[in-house]
Amino acid sequence: MTAMRRLMLCLGLVVFSAQGAFAAQGEILARPYGTVPGMSLGYWEYLPLGYDDAPTETFPLVVFLHGTGEVGNGSATALEKVMNLNAPPRLIRNGRDFPFVLIAPQRFNAFISVAEIDAIIEYAKVHYRVDPSRIYLTGISAGAIQTWAYAAVHYNKLAAILPIAGNASSLNLCPAAASGLPVWAFHGTADGQVSQWGSINPVNQMNTTCSPAANPAALLTLYPGVGHDSWGRTFDGSAGHDVYAWLLGHSL
Known part of the structure; x- marks a missing residue:
């Protein structure tokens, strides 16, 4: 990256082309609220x-x-809170490269x-060079609760979902199951904030209650004795799962 480009990014300038925001390939870049026309949230x-090449x-x-x-x-300051998570944005900042476009929005409530x-998905499809057959949530x-909620309605737009420590017990996921939406849910069995049944119930619904049942079968990984933070070990791979290869292995 040239010195001029680094200067532009540091100043937080937002430059647009016909394909969207100025590409900062290989880097995680803050897009504060109000700086990107058409986006209602900072991300x-x-x-x-x-990507540039x-x-x-x-x-x-x-x-x-x-x-x-x-x-x-x-805001630029508030967006830093997302970096507290052992999740894709921080992994990228710490030097990990991924073969996909990532958007991580921040909202005033979660x-x-x-x-x-x-x-957000429709914006990304227009302003970034996104493959519409390979969109993952x-x-x-x-955020996992809302991942489930979106998938229950817009399953036809998603290639796969990965909800972690969420709850979809009250949702009708049978249309998503019938569509063949791949699901891999994760949860800690000692989660005191969101019960493990918030992941167990929807996976069981998709695999055993729905007719037709999910095909491929919805997956569930439970971490024995793990509390609410079941995502760090999932996203960084330390639990032994390559969730990114799994996601990218699916398309519409």
């Missing part, structure tokens, strides 16, 4: 290595939704609505 943006190529999109501990107004999630805690 973290990551464009994969090679392949102007006709499309890329998978991962949207990451935070929990209640990371709420904020989307229960981002289905309509807001849909607006993941979130933790409240």
Whole structure:
């Protein structure tokens, strides 16, 4: 990256092209609230290595939704709270490269609505070179609850979901099951904030109650004795799961 580009990024300038925001490939970049026309929330943006060099190529999109501990107004300062999580934004800042576009929005409360999630995905499809057949949604805690909620309605827009420490016990997920939406849920069995049954029940519903049952079968990984933070070990791979390869292995 040239010195001039680094200067521009440090100053927080937002430059647009016909394809959207100025590409900062291989880096995590803050897009504070009010600086990106068409986006109602501040967010973290990551464009994969090679994005600038392949102007006709499309890329998978991962949207990451935070929990209640990371709420904020989307300012540059507030967005730093998202970096407290051992999750994709911080992993990227610490040097990990991913082969997908990442958008990690911040909201003043963590229960981002289905309509807001849909607006983010539709914005990304227009302003970034996103492969519409490879859009993935993941979130933790409240963000996982809303991941489930979005998938229950817009399952036809998603290639796979990865909800961690969420709760979808009250949702009708049979349409998503019938669509073949791949699901992999994670939860700690000692979670004192969101019961493990918030993940067990929806997975059981999709696999045993729905007719037709989910195909592929919805997956559930429970971590014995683990509390609410079941996401760190999931996202960084220390629990032995490559969730990114799993996500990217699915497409519409």
